[in-house]
Amino acid sequence: MKLKRLSDIRRKELRQAAFAVLEREGIAGATLEKVAAHAGASKGIVLHYFRNKQELFEHAMREANAVLRDAVVARLRQARSPMERLDAVIDGNFEEHLFLPPLCHAWLSLCAEVPRDEKLARIQKVLHARMRSNLLSGLRGLASPGETGDIALGVTALIDGLWLRLGLEPGSVSREQAIRQVKDFVAARLAMRQPATVGA
Amino acid sequence: MKLKRLSDIRRKELRQAAFAVLEREGIAGATLEKVAAHAGASKGIVLHYFRNKQELFEHAMREANAVLRDAVVARLRQARSPMERLDAVIDGNFEEHLFLPPLCHAWLSLCAEVPRDEKLARIQKVLHARMRSNLLSGLRGLASPGETGDIALGVTALIDGLWLRLGLEPGSVSREQAIRQVKDFVAARLAMRQPATVGA
DNA sequence: TCAACAATTGACCGATGGGACAATAAAAAG
DNA sequence: CTTTTTATTGTCCCATCGGTCAATTGTTGA
Numbered sequence: 001m002k003l004k005r006l007s008d009i010r011r012k013e014l015r016q017a018a019f020a021v022l023e024r025e026g027i028a029g030a031t032l033e034k035v036a037a038h039a040g041a042s043k044g045i046v047l048h049y050f051r052n053k054q055e056l057f058e059h060a061m062r063e064a065n066a067v068l069r070d071a072v073v074a075r076l077r078q079a080r081s082p083m084e085r086l087d088a089v090i091d092g093n094f095e096e097h098l099f100l101p102p103l104c105h106a107w108l109s110l111c112a113e114v115p116r117d118e119k120l121a122r123i124q125k126v127l128h129a130r131m132r133s134n135l136l137s138g139l140r141g142l143a144s145p146g147e148t149g150d151i152a153l154g155v156t157a158l159i160d161g162l163w164l165r166l167g168l169e170p171g172s173v174s175r176e177q178a179i180r181q182v183k184d185f186v187a188a189r190l191a192m193r194q195p196a197t198v199g200a
Numbered sequence: 201m202k203l204k205r206l207s208d209i210r211r212k213e214l215r216q217a218a219f220a221v222l223e224r225e226g227i228a229g230a231t232l233e234k235v236a237a238h239a240g241a242s243k244g245i246v247l248h249y250f251r252n253k254q255e256l257f258e259h260a261m262r263e264a265n266a267v268l269r270d271a272v273v274a275r276l277r278q279a280r281s282p283m284e285r286l287d288a289v290i291d292g293n294f295e296e297h298l299f300l301p302p303l304c305h306a307w308l309s310l311c312a313e314v315p316r317d318e319k320l321a322r323i324q325k326v327l328h329a330r331m332r333s334n335l336l337s338g339l340r341g342l343a344s345p346g347e348t349g350d351i352a353l354g355v356t357a358l359i360d361g362l363w364l365r366l367g368l369e370p371g372s373v374s375r376e377q378a379i380r381q382v383k384d385f386v387a388a389r390l391a392m393r394q395p396a397t398v399g400a
Numbered sequence: 401t402c403a404a405c406a407a408t409t410g411a412c413c414g415a416t417g418g419g420a421c422a423a424t425a426a427a428a429a430g
Numbered sequence: 431c432t433t434t435t436t437a438t439t440g441t442c443c444c445a446t447c448g449g450t451c452a453a454t455t456g457t458t459g460a
Binding site: 025026028029043064091101105109110111112113114115116117121124125128152153156157158159160161162164165167168169173181185186188189191192 | 225226227228229249283301305308309311312313314315316321324325328350352353356357359360361362364365367368369373377381384385387388389392
Binding site: 233252253326 | 451
């Protein structure tokens with residue numbers, strides 16, 4: 001156990017509370033007071049551990065980012081083949097505790113602020129770069145070098161789009177549906193220009 | 201010309217101003233005062249034409265929705281085959297004046313509020329239903345009935361995802377790239393289970 | 401010409417939010 | 431058991447925002 005310092009504990013509690021409030025209230029309605037209340041503390045304490053509101057929500061995004069990353073990394077560790085690495089990324093992105101409307105709503109609110117917050121933009125950029133890199137590591141063994149980038153872009157966009165759909169109309173897309181959607185996409189794109197490898 | 205009534209003109213000006221402010225400021229920073237300033241009027245006038253802030257932004261979303269719809273419908277009118285209908289939807293969704301970061305930012309901000317605004321949810325639902333219906337009308341002639349729904353879902357998600365990418369990292373995806381991405385997706389999914397029709 | 405009406409403004413209000421701060425409680429260090 | 435540092439609270443302040451309203455300025459139509 002590393003995290004013992006009280007300040008680390010509080011900071012974690014608070015950024016999780018911030019995220020929880022974001023789920024319900026959106027960025028416009030997410031106030032320091034509500035975050036404090038959700039964490040069972042006073043508003044003052046929030047600003048004691050975070051310089052200001054912006055910093056708090058930046059850390060909230062980092063937290064969410066880390067959770068998603070861990071979900072993928074855990075699966076990635078057990079992947080033995082390129083195809084399994086692809087599946088690890090896909091399955092990880094739709095894990096049961098993650099692919100849920102509230103989480104999506106919060107994520108969406110943060111994404112909407114990206115254009116006006118340099119830090120959020122950076123976090124987003126890192127997340128996307130990692131996702132892309134993970135996909136490429138799987139695709140390199142399955143597609144021609146000229147196609148991998150394109151397919152990776154398509155997969156990330158498709159994943160994001162499915163998340164968006166879940167947020168906009170909860171229930172309109174199930175976890176299994178989403179996973180199959182992405183896997184079918186990969187299969188279709190891979191089968192396209194390499195019919196020879198299909199039967200190999 | 202139909203729109204002559206001053207009230208209609210003002211309302212249109214104001215909801216466009218609202219959208220413009222949304223592009224720059226996001227939902228949290230979009231204030232009535234700024235909207236009024238952007239339209240060259242006073243705050244009072246905004247509330248004279250719209251009951252409250254919420255209603256204003258609901259109309260802003262309707263406006264944007266209508267613009268996108270018109271872009272697609274115009275292209276749809278000249279489509280003669282199922283495949284052309286599909287292309288009409290795709291091209292329309294990435295039209296040059298539309299597929300731009302600011303517009304995407306505003307749209308994203310509105311989407312982020314959908315979970316907390318029944319009206320916005322309705323508008324979004326209508327938009328999605330129309331998109332789906334347009335896609336299905338093209339797909340019916342190209343894929344088996346069991347697949348059309350799935351492919352339509354994939355296409356809408358992919359389109360949304362590409363928009364999201366543009367918003368999160370302007371410049372990371374060009375208009376042409378986006379269009380090709382979606383068309384390749386359709387082609388790949390269509391070729392998948394119907395290799396016989398490829399050479400037909 | 402005048403009365404009714406729509407458009408528009410600016411002042412005002414109550415509520416709320418972010419943030420600063422001093423006071424207090426708790427804990428750690430010595 | 432002090433002293434010093436850290437945690438925590440509640441209060442206060444100021445800016446801002448959404449929304450109301452009365453007053454003013456056109457505009458129109460009898």
